Amino acid sequence: MIKGLNHIAIAVPDLAAAASQYRERLGAVVSEPTEQPEHGVSVVFVELGNSKIELLEPLGENSPIAKFLERNPQGGIHHICLEVDDITAASKKLKSDGVRILGSGEAKMGAHGKPVLFLHPKDFFSTLIELEQK
Numbered sequence: 001m002i003k004g005l006n007h008i009a010i011a012v013p014d015l016a017a018a019a020s021q022y023r024e025r026l027g028a029v030v031s032e033p034t035e036q037p038e039h040g041v042s043v044v045f046v047e048l049g050n051s052k053i054e055l056l057e058p059l060g061e062n063s064p065i066a067k068f069l070e071r072n073p074q075g076g077i078h079h080i081c082l083e084v085d086d087i088t089a090a091s092k093k094l095k096s097d098g099v100r101i102l103g104s105g106e107a108k109m110g111a112h113g114k115p116v117l118f119l120h121p122k123d124f125f126s127t128l129i130e131l132e133q134k
């Protein structure tokens, strides 16, 4: 079902400081920040060639990463995103296997304009997994 790693998302309290840390200390190619109000985050992308790291800072009132940062004030790995060919088929299979899908249970448009869904961390060893259709 899974075909590769799309990204690792890390929640950070200060996006500019985090971007600079990756750029200056690790020599990483880091994008300019973009705001994604519909997802409640500001993001920079750390380019890794075949994958990327997304550094996320909360944006707006109901950011999905605000609670996470309350519990982890210095930041931390928020989720990993794995690619699948067919998200509808993946969703069907996972549900029939008893894996819990967050929210409505249906895929919705993700931050990269592709359908995504999130699997319950309790079903995957306390790791939030995002599935994204390739």
Ligand code: CO
Pocket (backbone or CB within 6 Å): 007, 009, 079, 081, 130
């Ligand atoms: Co993601």
